[in-house]
Structure formats: C-alpha cells, structure tokens
Amino acid sequence: MEEEVLKILKEIFVKPSEKAFELSSKYRVLPYMAERYVRMLGEEEAVELLKSFEKPVKPVIRVNTLLVDPDTLKSSLEAKGFRLERISWFENAFKIQEAPEQPSPGATIEYLKGYYYLHRDSSSLLPVLLLTHEYKGDVLDACAAPGGKTTFLAERVHGKGFVYANDLVLRRLRSLIGHITRMRVESVVVSWSDARKISKVFNRKFERILLDAPCSGEGRISVDPGRRFRTSIYELALMVKREIELLDSLINLLDDDGIIAYSTCSIAPEENEYVVSKILRKRSDVEVAPPPVKLFNYSSWIKKYGDLLFHEELEKCVRLWPHVHGTFGFTTCLLRKTRR
Template sequence: MKITVKEEFLKKMEQLLKEEYEDFLKEYDKKPQKGLRVNTLKIGVEELKRIVPFEITPIPWCPTGFYYDKEEKAGNHLYHILGLYYIQEPTAMAVVEVLDPKPGEKILDVSAAPGGKTTHIATKIGDEGIIVANEIDKKRIKALVENVERMGIRNIVITNETPEKLTTAFEGYFDKILVDAPCSGEGMFRKDPTARKIWSLNNVISCSIIQKNILRNVASLLKPGGILVYSTCTFSPEENEGVIKKFLEERPEFEVEESELSKYFDRGHPEWVTGPLELKKCMRLWPHKVRGEGHFIAKLRKKEADVPDSRFKKAKGKRKQKELQLFYDFADKYLSLDLDNLNIEVHNDFVYHVPEGLPDLSNIKVYRYGWQLGELKKNRFEPSHWLSMGIKTSQAKRHLELTKEQREKYLNGETFELDLEDGWILFTIEGFPAGWGRIAKGVVKNYYPKWLRDIEVWEDTTVEINSKK
C-alpha cells in the first residue's frame, strides 16, 4: 500500500468485507478520482462540454457530473472562477441526486459547508423554491458563502445554528432535508491523510452519537410526506446502518425508501447491526466497485399525517426603508432586473433579495438573509460580487468584455485605464459575468474580490472527522 492506514481499521474492514477485502485494499494503491459538476444556473451541459479545454467523461449517476483527468488543474481554470462548474468528489454527487430536489420546494442542508451539495441543490430547483443552508462551524461557513456567491445562487438563506435551534423557526417547514453528517471519514482515507491519522474506534462511536442527535433534532422540521436523505463518507456500520436503525426505532413515522439510483450501488447491510430488513434499501458506495470514494446514503420518507403540519410562523412582510432609494437609483441606472419580483430588504446595511415565504427568523443566527445585492454606504450603494455572479450579462445595462491584457490585470486586482464614462460597469470574460469595476476619470477601480485573486479550491468531501458538532 502506498498510504498508511491503522491496523485496527484494516482488521475491521476485513471482517466486514471478507472475500472482497483484497479488492478493497488494492484501491489504496490508486489515485483518487476527480470530478466536476456543471453549474446549470450559468451554462448548459452541452455548452460546457464544447468549451472546456480538457477531456471529461460522464458520471453515470449524475447527469451534470463528469470525471476529468487527474493531472488537470480544473480548480485553477477560468471557468471554475467564473462559476461554470464546481469541483466535487464523484460519489458525493450521488447524495443530491438521491434527494431529487424539485423547483418550488423548501430544502434544508443541515451541515452545508463547503457548499458542494448546497450548490447542487440550487441547480435542481433554479429560482423556484428556497434553500436554507446551515453550518454550525464559523470557520467553515466562509467557504460556503464564497462558493454560493461564485455559483450565483439567488434563492438561499445561510444560517449559523445548531440543529436544535433550527426547530424554533422551521418546525414542519421543509419538503426535503439533507443531513450530510459529520463522520469519521473512512471513505476519504485515500485522499485525506488527516482522516487516516486521527481515526480511532472511539472517534467512530463519538461520531455516531452526534449523527443520531442531528437526526433527532431535524426530524420535526420535515413536512409529512417529505424526504430526508442521510449520508456519510465512512464505512463504519455504527455511523451508517446503526444510526438509521436507532432513528427508525425512535421515529416510527419514518421509513426507508428505495431510490432509483440504487442500481448503481451496493445495498445496505442490516445484518451488520442486527437491524430490520428495510435497511437493505440504503446504499453503500465502495471505492473498489465505483469510480469514486466511499459513501453511505439512506433515503427516508416521513409518512403522511391526517392533518398537514403548518406550525411554523408566517414570515414578516416586505420592508423598504428610505435608504433603499440608493439601491433603486443604482438599479435604475445599471440593471435590467424586474425589481417587482424581488423581495428587497435591508439587514445591517446590506441589501438582500430575501426569498418569499420564510418563517420568522428573529431567533436564528442568520449569516446571509438571501441573495446579497450590495451594501449601503454613506450616500451611495456599492454592488456586491454576488450580484454580478447572480445576473446574466444581458441584465447589466453597462458591460464590457475584457481583452486578454485587461483580464489579467482585473483578475489580479490591479487598476487599468479605460476611456469610458464614469460609473459602474460589469466586466465579462467569454461573455460570462466576472465582476464589477468603477470608472473614474479614465481609470478603473477594481472590485474583483481579494479572496478570488488567490482562489483555493474547496472540494466537497463531506468529511468532518471530529466531534465538534
């Protein structure tokens, strides 16, 4: 083996896999698979296939997902920076495909950072519906916001709460819930040395306790008839079938439901936890059987109730403060947006389009109240990068395709000369929005975000590998 894995883990896997163990072991001699997922909010699959400068091959279980060559640096490519695709582990893409979000639905991603599954959900529902992306870890929430912004998602609220606290606002609210649970990360051993180093049987048990608590707390947030998908990137039955077994015992109104995607993957193993036969409907993604890392997925349905549950509080109405005139003046001059279809609110001097139909969030820590359009400053409105990434080029009244020389300066955060009328302008690259600039006396003040000038690729691996949550 090219990597070192603890002997205790290997013995456990040998007991579980038996005759398949040697095939499993051989995977540690291979490099991890790499994948990207097309952001259909910005570009169609066929168009991306046509313009991407390296070879990509389809991922069977995700119509917008593709493998790419291990040597390609897809995360450093311009199309990644422009939000045309998201770098994501191939088997991680199966989770949202099992959830199967539909336009118009209200969906909760409980542990959302760094944003792979959140952004995947967004491509499924478009602008119809609401995503609540929650992340309890403040250190990780920054990556979530940056990815959501880069992908141009408009109908999302980002919260920073414990699952328990979410019940104060969202009781019986969601059509679908994704619990991509913090886990021991065994499925990522091939690509994550930290996961290998800190693994222990005690950590497996600690993670299983956290996972059970999360499910207990979010179950009441789901509407009757709704779908809850539970996933991990680990192999341990204690964190997978064992967690679902305990949940079904405590919440008999839930049942495991078969997924159409089960044809691609192995079944669950009720015998590993002395559980009910319905655990066979769970899915296991093994690296020696699919091109990807290890995952577990369970699709659960909440049985219909006699009376629909509508205990959540109604959202407050629109608020249009006097200072919002600065935003409307900007929009009138620079944007071609139907403002009547946007629910404009101000929170802490930031202007948002807040999705319609939210409950009262006054007791919830909200990190972003919706699509952040910009900030109200002294006597002016400053548009956000998120605004530029959330509109089409045609929705900016003033836009300019950057030349190769201008593009290099813009992406490096430099100023450059431009003989145009003073004011804001949307810069584009290959026709796609890249960000704002403001012209003053022939010089462009650069508003390209500092964090994008030295971008770090946030891969979605679902690993938490600790018991903080």
C-alpha cells in the same frame, strides 16, 4: 453523556483478530478498521478495499447549468488541455481524466465565473439527485459547508424553491458563502446554528432535508491518508452519538410524507446502519424510502456486523465502495416521515 458514549462503544466495538492486526500493519489502518472490513466483506474482498485506498479518484466538474451549457463548457475546457469524460448517470458532470499543468481545475476563468463546482469525486452528487428527483420546493441543507451540495440543490430547485443552508463552523460558512456568490445561485438562505437546535432558527417544516452528517470521513482515505489513523474507537463513538442526535432532531422538522436524506462519506456501519437502525427502533413515525431512481448499480447496506443485527429495511439504502464503484466510500439513506 459519558455513560451514553460508553454504551455505544460497548455495542459497536469488536475485538480485532490476529488477521486484523496483520492487515492493519500491512495496509496502514487502525486494527479495529481492518477487523471491520474483514467482517463486512470477507478477507479477500477486504484486501481489495484496502488496496483501493491507494488509488486516488478522479475529480469531477459539475456544470452550473444556470450559467452555461455543459457541452459549451466542455469544449472551452478541452481547448485549455483538459480531457473530460461525461459521467454516465448524470449528463451535467464530467470526470477529469487529464488536466494541464496550468491552469489548475480550480483556477480557470470558467471556474472563477462560477460555471462549475469542482467535486473531489462523483459520490456527493448522489444524495442531491435522489432527494430532488421530480421535486421542486424548499430544501434544508442542515450541514451545508463547503457548498457543493447547497449550490447543486439551488440549481435543482431553481425558480420553485429556496435552499436553507446551515452550518455550525464559521470558517466553513465562509467557503459556503464564497461558492454561493461565485456561482451566482439565487434563493439561498444561510444560517449559523448547531443543526440539533435548528428548530429554534426555523419555525417551520420542510418537505426535503439533506443531512450530510459530520463523520469520520473514512471513505475518503484515498485523498486524505491521515484518516487511516485519525479516529480512535472512542472518538468514533462520540461521532455516532452526534449523528444519532442530528438525525433524530431533524426528522422533527419534516412535514408528513417529507423525506430526509442521511449521508456520510464513511464506510463504517457504526456511522450508517447502526445510526439509522437506532432511529428506526426509537421512532414509530419514520420509514426507509427506496431510491426513486436507479442511476447505476448501487450496493445495499449490510444486514449484520459482529453481534449487531440491523433493521431489515436498510437493504433499501445505498452504499458506494471504492473498490467496487471507483468512488469514495459513501452512503445515502432516504427516510420518510409517516403520519403515525
């Protein structure tokens, strides 16, 4: 394991420049992160990104349409003093522009009745919408807690499929089960397993799998400032190793022509372009699938970082930038299992 991690570390590490150390000090991030942003975006846009970390995003209400009509919920919450703005690319979700002092968005009677899920921002809606576009059937949510995507998946395939929701961390499983119960979604099967070994739990294949991979969370700095310093470059290499193993093992659970959505709330190419490029070069039975629908103007994945040249198919994958899209930094890539 140590040799493998050191190999990854050697490939992904780029020595920070003087400019990176300067930006690191000014904007309070680790030097290797500042170096990355400059190499990815250029100095001027890197500063825009770093400044965007100071701007908290608006939380989002996703309506549980199995229980309530979106306009009915909107009227009910606005009567309590909320000001909601419908998300332009998904009619069943609202950005909270203003909220009363009491009740908080997570303490209304409507929330307790399961009428909505409270997301930190809108980015996490994207992989579910892309994965289930014109699809009804079973879905495996491999790293499912705390439950935002699981409950959304259950709503999307309601009456036509089951959601198999798995997680490894017990305390997070409690949150997952709590949200499933609160929102009264049916046809959800919960399991406790390391997703790298989940084939021992489910002796079957899936047409759709969601892997919202455990990651550095670097795209969520605006709501979790500790992520500015939390992940050393060595710890990042350990995460990358796990992400490669997760994606590789879960592809084996796909039916022919099945699709897995690989997502992270990280803007790090090490956790996105590098991981998927490794999979595409290792395996001959998987290809990148373009998003089935364009909900808004996504950014593409990058082609190069340092001395690393990434797989050309990655231009089909989706990136969200805080300074461009007003969301968390977030990525999604759809991979299709081929018959090769």
